[in-house]
Amino acid sequence: MSIKWKVSLVLCGLAMIIGIAAFYHNQQASGTEKKKVEPDASYKEVEIVTLVNDGRYLRYAVNYPVFHQKKLDQEMKRFAETALDKFKTSFSEASDVDEDHRYELNIDYEITHYAKQTAAIKFNTYEWKGGVKGAHETKIFNFDFKKQQFLSIDDLFLSKKKSLQKLSQMTFEELKKDRSLAENEHLLKQGTSPEAEHYQYFAIKDRFIEFYFPAGQIAPDKKGPQVLAIKKTLLKGMLKPEYINKEKNKNEKKEPIAKRKIVKLPKQGGFNPNQKAIALTFDDGPNPSTTSKILTALKENKGHATFFVLGSRVQYYPDMLGEIRKGGNEIGNHSYNHPLLTRLPLKQAIKQVEDTQQIIEKAGGFTPTHFRPPYGGTNGQINSAVNMKVTLWDVDPEDWKYRNSQYVANYILTHASSGETVLMHDIYDTSANAAVTIIKELTKQGYQLLTVSELEQWKEARAKKVN
Numbered sequence: 001m002s003i004k005w006k007v008s009l010v011l012c013g014l015a016m017i018i019g020i021a022a023f024y025h026n027q028q029a030s031g032t033e034k035k036k037v038e039p040d041a042s043y044k045e046v047e048i049v050t051l052v053n054d055g056r057y058l059r060y061a062v063n064y065p066v067f068h069q070k071k072l073d074q075e076m077k078r079f080a081e082t083a084l085d086k087f088k089t090s091f092s093e094a095s096d097v098d099e100d101h102r103y104e105l106n107i108d109y110e111i112t113h114y115a116k117q118t119a120a121i122k123f124n125t126y127e128w129k130g131g132v133k134g135a136h137e138t139k140i141f142n143f144d145f146k147k148q149q150f151l152s153i154d155d156l157f158l159s160k161k162k163s164l165q166k167l168s169q170m171t172f173e174e175l176k177k178d179r180s181l182a183e184n185e186h187l188l189k190q191g192t193s194p195e196a197e198h199y200q201y202f203a204i205k206d207r208f209i210e211f212y213f214p215a216g217q218i219a220p221d222k223k224g225p226q227v228l229a230i231k232k233t234l235l236k237g238m239l240k241p242e243y244i245n246k247e248k249n250k251n252e253k254k255e256p257i258a259k260r261k262i263v264k265l266p267k268q269g270g271f272n273p274n275q276k277a278i279a280l281t282f283d284d285g286p287n288p289s290t291t292s293k294i295l296t297a298l299k300e301n302k303g304h305a306t307f308f309v310l311g312s313r314v315q316y317y318p319d320m321l322g323e324i325r326k327g328g329n330e331i332g333n334h335s336y337n338h339p340l341l342t343r344l345p346l347k348q349a350i351k352q353v354e355d356t357q358q359i360i361e362k363a364g365g366f367t368p369t370h371f372r373p374p375y376g377g378t379n380g381q382i383n384s385a386v387n388m389k390v391t392l393w394d395v396d397p398e399d400w401k402y403r404n405s406q407y408v409a410n411y412i413l414t415h416a417s418s419g420e421t422v423l424m425h426d427i428y429d430t431s432a433n434a435a436v437t438i439i440k441e442l443t444k445q446g447y448q449l450l451t452v453s454e455l456e457q458w459k460e461a462r463a464k465k466v467n
């Protein structure tokens with residue numbers, strides 16, 4: 001045998017060994033998929049398909065149900081397999097897979113509701129591709145067995161636009177009551193705004209419709225996903241009649257209902273658009289003794305007001321914010337320490353407002369939407385940078401100058417009229433006493449005492465009536 005041949009043979013052998021080793025290595029790295037089909041523990045006619053793989057670097061467990069309902073089953077299988085294929089592809093394309101960078105996928109489902117009329121199947125997906133955190137995802141399918149179709153929020157309601165408006169109002173009002181969720185009121189408002197995608201995850205139960213909000217939609221990510229159940233009878237006139245009927249859609253098994261639920265309609269904005277209204281506003285606080293006096297008078301007369309606070313003072317009295325909000329009052333931003341903002345470099349002016357927002361958020365757990373510049377001094381640049389509503393005033397009794405309760409009270413009572421905003425300062429005892437007088441008197445005269453946000457809604461409601 002020639003040398004050439006010998007070399008060729010050795011090379012061939014080496015290639016084979018490398019090939020086999022690589023095959024076993026890959027095999028070990030990616031593993032072998034096993035499939036099993038078992039009955040679902042809760043529903044005997046439903047089966048669970050499980051695809052498991054326990055490779056060294058590639059692991060997954062994918063579950064999906066089989067209802068023996070062709071159209072529904074196809075979609076369940078398609079959903080699970082599509083996610084799995086995508087995951088496998090990203091694994092095969094990855095070049096840096098190792099012990100610290102394994103690939104894991106977990107898809108699990110939960111039959112949230114199962115009745116003759118409809119079923120709701122919730123899939124929870126968890127994917128980890130190395131790194132600190134994996135990705136969680138939730139998806140809910142609603143299937144109507146009679147109609148043989150999957151249901152979106154549009155299929156549930158008679159008028160999409162009206163229903164979304166109503167859902168948005170109901171959910172926001174309800175969730176706002178929970179201080180831990182309302183930590184970032186801006187996010188809550190955004191995440192509950194009347195858009196179909198915000199209400200796309202739901203389950204029709206016999207007496208309730210449950211809505212699911214993924215983590216990060218209505219509250220900071222760390223709070224996790226949220227569920228809210230709304231009693232169907234509150235959705236009468238909105239929900240299609242076939243989904244109102246509770247008998248038709250009764251689950252044979254007892255279904256747990258979300259802890260957080262709405263069983264009563266919220267009061268329409270808490271005001272009557274046909275009745276006159278005024279917004280009292282108090283600047284430069286909080287100041288415990290005087291602010292509390294005003295709060296008590298508001299509570300006794302079922303009125304609301306707005307307190308434009310200074311960041312520097314909130315730092316001293318953070319607990320006052322909770323006291324103010326408890327009565328349904330509003331808190332606005334009045335800068336950090338009261339400079340004339342237009343005289344400051346733009347950056348510093350913006351910082352005055354932004355620092356105060358953060359201080360209020362930290363102390364009170366919510367984000368003000370209204371801003372009142374000290375001395376009413378602001379400009380377009382400042383306003384567009386802080387991106388808040390600027391609230392000035394209509395009636396100014398100059399209570400900082402006239403430290404006389406009777407004078408201040410009289411001035412307001414003779415100058416203010418419906419739809420107007422009154423400026424006062426809750427740091428002076430004379431002003432607090434004047435406030436107590438006018439709160440009583442204006443209420444007696446039939447005025448509703450509203451926050452600045454409520455007064456805006458009140459104006460909107462009246463404008464709609466005229467058109």
Ligand SMILES: [Zn+2]
Pocket residue numbers: 283284334338374375
């Ligand atoms: Zn001021």
